[in-house]
Amino acid sequence: MYSIRHPSHSLYLPLRGFRHHLRQWGQHRPDATPLLLLHGWMDVSASWQFMVDALPPAWLAERLIVAPDWRGFGHSRPLECATASDPLAYGSADHYQFADYLADLDALIAHLNAELGRPAGAAFDVVGHSMGGNVAMLYAGVRPALVRRLVNVEGFGMPASQPEQAPQRYARWLDEIDALRQGTLALKSYTGAQAVAQRLRKTNPRLAPEKSDWLASHWAAPDASGQWQVLGHAAHKIVNPHLYRADEVLAVWRCIRAPLLVVEAQADSLGQWYRQGEYTRDQFHQRLQAAQPQCRIEQLPDAGHMLHHDQPAALAALLQAFFADGA
Structure with a gap:
């Protein structure tokens, strides 16, 4: 560690x-x-x-x-x-x-x-x-x-960006808000702290195992079912409506x-x-x-x-x- x-x-x-x-x-x-x-x-x-x-x-x-x-x-x-x-x-x-x-x-x-x-x-x-x-x-x-x-x-x-992108951007924003409401827009869950650490190393192969193991417990936490969830709101995945x-x-x-x-x-x-x-x-x-x-x-x-x-x-x-x- x-x-x-x-x-x-x-x-x-x-x-x-x-x-x-x-x-x-x-x-x-x-x-x-x-x-x-x-x-x-x-x-x-x-x-x-x-x-x-x-x-x-x-x-x-x-x-x-x-x-x-x-x-x-x-x-x-x-x-x-x-x-x-x-x-x-x-x-x-x-x-x-x-x-x-x-x-x-x-x-x-x-x-x-x-x-x-x-x-x-x-x-x-x-x-x-x-x-x-x-x-x-x-x-x-x-x-x-x-x-x-x-x-x-x-x-x-x-x-x-270009102004012509605005209609599609607003439509995507509305669609993603609806997906969040329906529960289909979510962050991935993990089976445990080691799985979180592996995810961190996959994103950054240079990250040493002792660092990923330590960071995992600050980057995610277990939910009531024991699954580990990223400490971040899924609503952050929704696109910015403004160009x-x-x-x-x-x-x-x-x-x-x-x-x-x-x-x-x-x-x-x-x-x-x-x-x-x-x-x-x-x-x-x-x-x-x-x-x-x-x-x-x-x-x-x-x-x-x-x-x-x-x-x-x-x-x-x-x-x-x-x-x-x-x-």
Whole structure:
């Protein structure tokens, strides 16, 4: 089993109708900027443990690190479910809106600043992976004064859409909501923790068995029948009814004022999600060049999309140096 070097502690915070689960490491010092770690789609805050463990104890002794479970993931559930004994109860929501992640992050930052005795507009360092990287990029453009330094880990955005796609997208959204209601849209269940660990290794063959065994118990939980279920609401599988407007995203990215570090795996993960030529890493880099020409791009070898699992020490070293540059 994986041996934790830096244990976290959990706390629960009511924000915007949800009881949000936060995982914390380190300790706050008034002269140090707190760090927020934002996980990706169908993931949980515990996913950052391996990278945090690669940080030196002295670094954690003077910096607070906070990683939330996004709404409907992990242990962040609607307030109506907060007292339920079922860890898989996610309430009656039949879809999730991407903009809510921005509002949740905004509310979390306001709460943490008040809790830590910082000024209301004090900035944070922010690291986001995949979906969390996309949220972080948008947030840093919408609230530029609240992000001191920004790291986007494999958060590429999506292919540009066209208005003609809207009718089909809305129809698909309605169909998938109906499928969720009928119980035909669901997340896969597993026979036990080992089956969950095998699923994690299938998705990421680089993930060591001791890491997958540890992560399995944080990524899923047994239901009343003994089957293990992913700690995520099936409603997250429903397509966003709103088209991805690349022009709007670029307009937001242009408003980012924080120094930006983009970290990618050398292995191109975009190729596994989109048809050939539909959206490429070169196109992502072109967007970055258009919106943030001063950004720095780093690629880590022997890593895939989950590079905070594959190369936690290399990523931790990049973060330490990047944050120290502006200390």
